[in-house]
Amino acid sequence: MATVSFSGVTKSYGATTVVSGLDLELADGSMTVLVGPSGCGKTTSLRMLAGLEEVTSGNIRIGGQDVTRLEPKQRDIAMVFQNYALYPHLTVRENIAFPLRAKKTPRPEALRRADDIAASLGLGHLVGRKPKDLSGGQQQRVAIGRAIIREPAVFLFDEPLSNLDAKLRVETRTELLRLQRRLGVTSLYVTHDQEEAMTLSDRIVVMRDGHIAQAGPPEDVYRHPADTFVAAFVGSPKMNLIDGAVAAGELRTQSGLRIAVGGPQATAVTIGIRPDDLELSPDQDGSATVELVELLGPRAIVTVRAGEHILTSVVSAAALPELPVGATVALSAAASEVHRFDTDSGLRLPA
Structure with a gap:
């Protein structure tokens, strides 16, 4: 040795x-x-x-x-x-x-x-x-x-x-x-x-x-x-990365995507959310639409689209009846599970 x-x-x-x-x-x-x-x-x-x-x-x-x-x-x-x-x-x-x-x-x-x-x-x-x-x-x-x-x-x-x-x-x-x-x-x-x-x-x-x-x-x-x-690179499915601004605990992008993320205000930031941490809730006023569902036994990978943004979420298979293809959903993530990066450099920001 x-x-x-x-x-x-x-x-x-x-x-x-x-x-x-x-x-x-x-x-x-x-x-x-x-x-x-x-x-x-x-x-x-x-x-x-x-x-x-x-x-x-x-x-x-x-x-x-x-x-x-x-x-x-x-x-x-x-x-x-x-x-x-x-x-x-x-x-x-x-x-x-x-x-x-x-x-x-x-x-x-x-x-x-x-x-x-x-x-x-x-x-x-x-x-x-x-x-x-x-x-x-x-x-x-x-x-x-x-x-x-x-x-x-x-x-x-x-x-x-x-x-x-x-x-x-x-x-x-x-x-x-x-x-x-x-x-x-x-x-x-x-x-x-x-x-x-x-x-x-x-x-x-x-x-x-x-x-x-x-x-x-x-x-x-x-x-x-x-x-x-x-x-x-690390993690499968890969982390969702979204550029936008955070105000009143909500990330908003120019295309109209909204995600409840909590945390401090930021005029320009890249938010990272693991698919396991991105929560989907049926909501007619939501900003995203279910585009694809991939069943993996007890879990499923759900792909949603909001304008040019394509995001993935890992959900329980039991939740799939509420998330059919075409359903409008609201997006959220616990503030403790949200990663923040500088948009220009890509470097992680202090918590």
């Missing part, structure tokens, strides 16, 4: 800078998740830690040792890719044991340890099969087992679950988190899926254009987004 630190790390390709002045600490034994849209620099950051990309400036340390210019094999890391990269001619047992065999570990010892790890990953009954005889989730677990057997100081995960279907993704995510907690190995995980980031991380790092937009415990980032970018 080891701490990891990025200090002023920058990566440029010619005149294009993809990661700029990255300062990041990974606590010993923690699971840190880098999340952000495509092109934000998260995978490049992970690849620099792995030694697969050269650092333009700055330095990277693992366990206090400067590894910035070391080869990947000298960094004591193990990496799990989006592509499982299993050897098709080897069995599950042999695939997992391969890193030990490459180090000249005696075959009986390597296979014994591979069997132990396969059992811990729920693959004990599959050790004699070839990759073509496994499901996607099973193949990914073999790839994880191959990384574990090396007993590295740091685990790196590059979108390892993106090739799995929704059910397998959730199951494998749970197994991966349980395994990381048990092993206590410092881990850096890259994903574009903010739900994965929220559920897996001890610390979530939201990246944008090569910079860290916000970093912290997932609940803190969700409840107190630093700006409108983070507010819109």
Whole structure:
């Protein structure tokens, strides 16, 4: 186990800078998740830690040792890719044991340890099969087992679950988190899926254009987004963001949208409301109209329109009879659940 630190790390390709002045600490034994849209620099950051990309400036340390210019094999890391990269001619047992065999570990010892790890990953009954005889989730677990057997100081995960279907993704995510907690190995995980980031991380790092937009415990980032970018990116369905003015506890926009939000007066502000916190009430004098209803078992996502504004609300399925498509509704949110941002800068305003 080891701490990891990025200090002023920058990566440029010619005149294009993809990661700029990255300062990041990974606590010993923690699971840190880098999340952000495509092109934000998260995978490049992970690849620099792995030694697969050269650092333009700055330095990277693992366990206090400067590894910035070391080869990947000298960094004591193990990496799990989006592509499982299993050897098709080897069995599950042999695939997992391969890193030990490459180090000249005696075959009986390597296979014994591979069997132990396969059992811990729920693959004990599959050790004699070839990759073509496994499901996607099973193949990914073999790839994880191959990384574990090396007993590295740091685990790196590059979108390892993106090739799995929704059910397998959730199951494998749970197994991966349980395994990381048990092993206590410092881990850096890259994903574009903010739900994965929220559920897996001890610390979530939201990246944008090569910079860290916000970093912290997932609940803190969700409840107190630093700006409108983070507010819109973290959370599903995404936060409703509306520009307007607040007077007498009501947000009003130029198109006539009105939402009861409470709080202080503001002549120009961007209001953020999570769909779970946006309340809909049938009202003939309301400013919005129900446009779409998506049933999700006990809950439903209701889309409403008011002029150019399209907003979403998560409601109980029991409330749907009062919210048919075409119904006029009033909108409100508890003042304590309303987020306020500066309209020009997008930055969060003090409470």
